[in-house]
Amino acid sequence: MINHEIKIAFDEYDSLKDLDTADYDLCIEAANALKNSHSPYSKFRVGAALRLQSGRIIYGSNQENVAYPSGLCAERVALFYWGANHPDDPVEAMAVTAQTDEFELTRPVTSCGSCLQVLAEVEKKQKRPVKIILYAGQGPVWVIKGIENQLPFLFFEERLTTI
């Protein structure tokens, strides 16, 4: 038997003001994005903002549906929009934030497994990692470099693209 250990790493900042200007601005854009959240069922609003290499900002927010599985997370709304409209302009960073009137959020909200799998595909397509910036309310800010620090056992089967 061999015991393996996998380390992941991320940086924690006390507040948005500790970020550099570009990342701070992207977090504000994520907060702007969640204003278009359609979340009458969960009452949990999520906003995502992508900063592309060109400086263009792409927005996403969670879009729910009365037929629950038909909805989509903010991150995938933004990432699929990028893939459909700006696939040659690499994603440098994605900021994600959330708000709800139901309870206080005191720490960042992390992405679901499906969004992480989609993020992995984006990194593979553009051949570079995406900086992820997560925050909520007045809580700390987590900055994570690349999918490998979020989903170390991601599904990544090279043979599917070489057959």
Ligand SMILES: [Zn+2]
């Ligand atoms: Zn998700």
